[in-house]
Amino acid sequence: MPSARVLGVVLALCAGLPADAREFRSSDVYPFDYPTVQAVVQVDKLMRERSGGTLGITVLGYDDRDSESFTAAQVRNGQLDMARINLAVLNNLSPSTAIFSLPYLFKSKEHARRILDGPIGEEILADLERHGLVGLCFYDGGPRHFDSVKQAIRTPADLKGLRIRVQQADIWTSILRAAGAEPVVAPADRVYLKLQSGVIDASEQNWPSYVTLRHYHVAPYLSLTEHAMTPAVLVFSKRIWDTLSAKDQAIIRDAARDSVPIMRRLWDDYEAAAEQTAEKAGAKIVRDVDRKAFADQFVPLYPSIIEDARLRSLVRRIQADQPLELQSEQPKE
Structure with a gap:
């Protein structure tokens, strides 16, 4: 270090x-x-x-x-x-x-x-x-969103053809390829220059990283897809x-x-x-995102990403999870 x-x-x-x-x-x-x-x-x-x-x-x-x-x-x-x-x-x-x-x-x-x-x-x-x-x-x-240089990303179709930064070993490499995008591996501190120089068209970040890494200067469109909470x-x-x-x-x-x-x-x-910082700086916050369309395209990819039986069981448990107050309201057999 x-x-x-x-x-x-x-x-x-x-x-x-x-x-x-x-x-x-x-x-x-x-x-x-x-x-x-x-x-x-x-x-x-x-x-x-x-x-x-x-x-x-x-x-x-x-x-x-x-x-x-x-x-x-x-x-x-x-x-x-x-x-x-x-x-x-x-x-x-x-x-x-x-x-x-x-x-x-x-x-x-x-x-x-x-x-x-x-x-x-x-x-x-x-x-x-x-x-x-x-x-x-x-x-x-936190929820992750797509930040992009030239256009808003409102539907999965908007990803097609875009070069999008991903982290090394990230499962989003295969997900983005399935959406017709071109994933580009890059460490966090290189993304700003790659966006600025046009090497990539977009990346995906949470709110704090988008501002801390100053992406709003070079990728002014932040489309609130909330596609993951890694x-x-x-x-x-x-x-x-x-x-x-x-x-x-x-x-x-x-x-x-x-x-x-x-x-x-x-x-x-x-x-x-x-x-607040991003909005005051003039970032274009895209809120009219079709999250259902993204989910409908991405969620069916789970079986191709998670193949192990134990891990698939963990996914099902997460999907079935409910707060305690809702669990207590379930009818007893």
Whole structure:
């Protein structure tokens, strides 16, 4: 992570670290005020409080210029202790992660959060361990939309012929090809220049990323398709994790999970502020999108994307999920 800006957490250094202290390094591609970065700040705070100062995150990487695929590899091999990564980056490595990138899988933000916090979320986090990553928690990714340079994207037909940026290992490569688009793999920090130079015609982002990465300057059309709600995941290196005591592992895992509600409050505020920023800057927000047409074209692709029987069962469970208050209203047999 040589190109990352770093924040030295100097309080512990000034006070003098305990002899058995463990200080970790983290990474994120987003700036310091981004909700996921601030959530890891909270993780550091909770770790220090609960360990008596023996655990902490000394180097908080943000604005990292390495691709998230490269960062994931660093965490796996122990060169980096932990990182916040978009889950789509791990689709090829751990196939169950692809489920949460499926189009129109989640009915709402509340539905997505309920699944991520529940048994299915825990199962997918556990799957990461066999691949050298300890999944600590999920962070919201919000609804994703298409941002484009020259035209609004109101129906699936509008995607035909467009060169659209996707992340490496993202299942959306096959989905976009099926819609007649040309997927182009590119890391997040290269997308602005590719949009500006005409190498690509569009990308897909959530509100915070659209504004943070300044895409509204070069891709002024943001079509609110809400086609996916892919979360991010906070991961820890399994190689480093296995050197920790069970007590320290529990402190780190609990601190990560307790950061989630804070992250979500920050996310909701950041999302609303990003929308206002884009609109004031003159972005063309396209709200008359035919989401049903997108869903009708994309959802039938599930069987070609998810072939494993266990993973198909997880998808069915997510689709059948209902809030507790609705479950209690179901007639008893």
